[in-house]
Amino acid sequence: MTQIFNFSAGPAVLPKSVLERAQAEMLDWHGSGMSVMEMSHRGKEFMSILAKTEADLRTLLNIPGNYKVLFLQGGAIAENAMIPLNLLNGKVADYAVTGGWSKRSVEDASAYGTVNVVASSEADQYTHVPAFSSWKLDKNAAYLHICTNETMSGVEFVDLPSTNGVPIVADMSSHILSRQIDVSQYGVIYGGAQKNIGPAGLCIVIVREDLLGKASPLTPAVFNWKTQAENQSMINTPPTYSIYIAGLVFEWLLAKGGVAAIEQENIAKAKLLYEYIDSTDFYVNHVAIKNRSRMNIPFFLHDESLNDAFLKGAEVHGLLQLKGHRAVGGMRASIYNAMPIEGVQALVAYMKEFESAH
Ligand SMILES: *Cc1c(COP(=O)(O)O)cnc(C)c1O
Numbered sequence: 001m002t003q004i005f006n007f008s009a010g011p012a013v014l015p016k017s018v019l020e021r022a023q024a025e026m027l028d029w030h031g032s033g034m035s036v037m038e039m040s041h042r043g044k045e046f047m048s049i050l051a052k053t054e055a056d057l058r059t060l061l062n063i064p065g066n067y068k069v070l071f072l073q074g075g076a077i078a079e080n081a082m083i084p085l086n087l088l089n090g091k092v093a094d095y096a097v098t099g100g101w102s103k104r105s106v107e108d109a110s111a112y113g114t115v116n117v118v119a120s121s122e123a124d125q126y127t128h129v130p131a132f133s134s135w136k137l138d139k140n141a142a143y144l145h146i147c148t149n150e151t152m153s154g155v156e157f158v159d160l161p162s163t164n165g166v167p168i169v170a171d172m173s174s175h176i177l178s179r180q181i182d183v184s185q186y187g188v189i190y191g192g193a194q195k196n197i198g199p200a201g202l203c204i205v206i207v208r209e210d211l212l213g214k215a216s217p218l219t220p221a222v223f224n225w226k227t228q229a230e231n232q233s234m235i236n237t238p239p240t241y242s243i244y245i246a247g248l249v250f251e252w253l254l255a256k257g258g259v260a261a262i263e264q265e266n267i268a269k270a271k272l273l274y275e276y277i278d279s280t281d282f283y284v285n286h287v288a289i290k291n292r293s294r295m296n297i298p299f300f301l302h303d304e305s306l307n308d309a310f311l312k313g314a315e316v317h318g319l320l321q322l323k324g325h326r327a328v329g330g331m332r333a334s335i336y337n338a339m340p341i342e343g344v345q346a347l348v349a350y351m352k353e354f355e356s357a358h
Pocket residue numbers: 010074075076077078101147149150151171172173174192193195
């Protein structure tokens with residue numbers, strides 16, 4: 001097989017060593033005689049996998065003791081509805097719209113109560129995070145929702161607004177574990193696993209304890225954070241195999257030196273690609289430099305009639321899934337934690353070659 005690099009936005013590339021380990025353990029996990037897929041979720045083997053996975057995530061993100069970690073199903077989009085159901089409690093909620101995903105969050109939440117859009121960059125095609133001084137925050141809001149990395153348009157938050165105690169709820173699906181964060185600045189952090197953590201089917205919710213117990217009676221038990229927190233995320237069968245792979249990814253990250261170490265790699269990878277894009281008129285990225293995502297890098301060819309040729313040539317070079325999101329167009333290179341720098345080097349080399357050929 002020729003070397004390929006997978007730039008998919010999600011489900012996305014996983015570390016090769018993790019896949020090899022899963023392969024080696026596929027039929028017989030640690031002498032149990034069973035695959036993880038075949039184990040009772042309440043048996044001691046799987047309970048040990050879950051406990052280790054949670055402990056490693058707590059280490060990686062330095063999660064304070066007054067936060068619960070939940071392993072749920074339904075992905076980030078289910079949480080769009082579950083956030084208002086768990087938190088609104090008769091109040092209003094503030095939402096910032098900085099891209100396609102936070103816009104979707106507003107639409108999904110609006111069915112459950114009053115949602116204020118405090119800021120929006122939609123009129124600017126989501127090319128920046130609006131200055132916090134312009135945000136119309138409500139000091140009585142139940143929470144402020146943001147998407148800290150907009151996967152489609154490639155816009156990333158580098159700091160947070162001050163909210164006077166209103167808890168920040170952050171969709172971190174596409175950059176969780178890619179950079180150091182201070183968990184205590186958030187009320188809730190959530191994300192689907194299939195971008196930077198593991199396979200689809202798992203959604204991680206990290207919630208501050210004082211935010212539990214406010215859920216509407218209409219909240220389904222499987223999505224009630226308090227109920228799930230009291231039952232080790234086992235009010236239903238959790239996505240066991242996805243949790244197991246997430247655990248292997250966490251071990252891989254810890255062995256690399258944790259989030260601080262991978263953040264340095266991510267900075268170097270993103271720099272390589274942005275510097276090349278900025279050095280030529282052949283390609284362009286429209287995002288404000290301050291908010292350029294390290295994980296998802298959309299770019300456009302000046303001559304869009306060359307798009308198909310670019311993608312075809314990329315495939316021949318083993319550079320896969322570079323087509324931009326259908327709502328944005330152009331190209332997008334997703335360079336998550338598991339993308340080695342060699343992948344970005346190969347992409348830049350191909351982009352240069354394509355440029356000189358055209
Ligand atoms: C991919 C993505 C989602 C949607 O996740 P699902 O698992 O499909 O529900 C939501 N938010 C962000 C930021 C994403 O990148």
